[in-house]
Amino acid sequence: MLTLTQRKLPDSNIVVTFTLSLTAEERTRSRHRFTTEDGNVVFLRLPRGTVLYDGDILEDENQTSLIRIIAKPEPVLTAIAANTLLLLRAAYHLGNRHVPVEVTPNYLRLSPDSVLRTMLEQLGLEVKEELVPFQPELGAYGHH
Template structure:
């Protein structure tokens, strides 16, 4: 099986033959080694020296020089907002206290869709609306040490959380 041994970041992508694309959720966008199959059928082994957080628009370089485009899969999330910046900070604290992956924006936070957490947020005065979009959770203090080192025969979602660094 051909291997993908390098990541080319979207801002450094300058040409090259894009032969396929791979659509991955936030968990599968942070890997070191994993068998993958592109949307067009290209099969390859992701085989990096260390786990890397892939983002929408990056490319994986196959050993023969061809490229596979990385696309962030839309995921079912909750978009959490609050009536003031202080109220949002409090909500972020409560979410963080539950040790769940979260993507923090300037005026909103996104977490995996969870009805219990949605009710908690609403009970604390915030809003929690379901949205479908790519998820880019914060990496956390120890993100550099987190890596997967197992092989799967196809791209799929995992039921367990992952923590990923941002660009």
């Protein structure tokens, strides 16, 4: 079993036992069995509602292993607007569809969806397919 230690940014002084590369959806699972890239099996048991972030450190129940969480690159659509108002309009329309969206001052990022891609392009945004880490917003009642 692993328990979440305090959230830490990547720190070169921390000696981790291994890393666990997870997609955005996998970083929201509180109970799951994962296999690391080097074949270690990890049974994750975290408090319900826990969301892991890139760089978080997990500690096993015996406090003998530290595991760094890495945001795994995954297929996404990245939408870029010519101006802030257009980006805000697109965020509004995506929010009305209740899809997970990563919001930044320069782009919106979401899981691939042909209907949403068409909508964003019709609104005037440039949409490109990428393979990058995805960190969607937790929602109004999520912990930040």
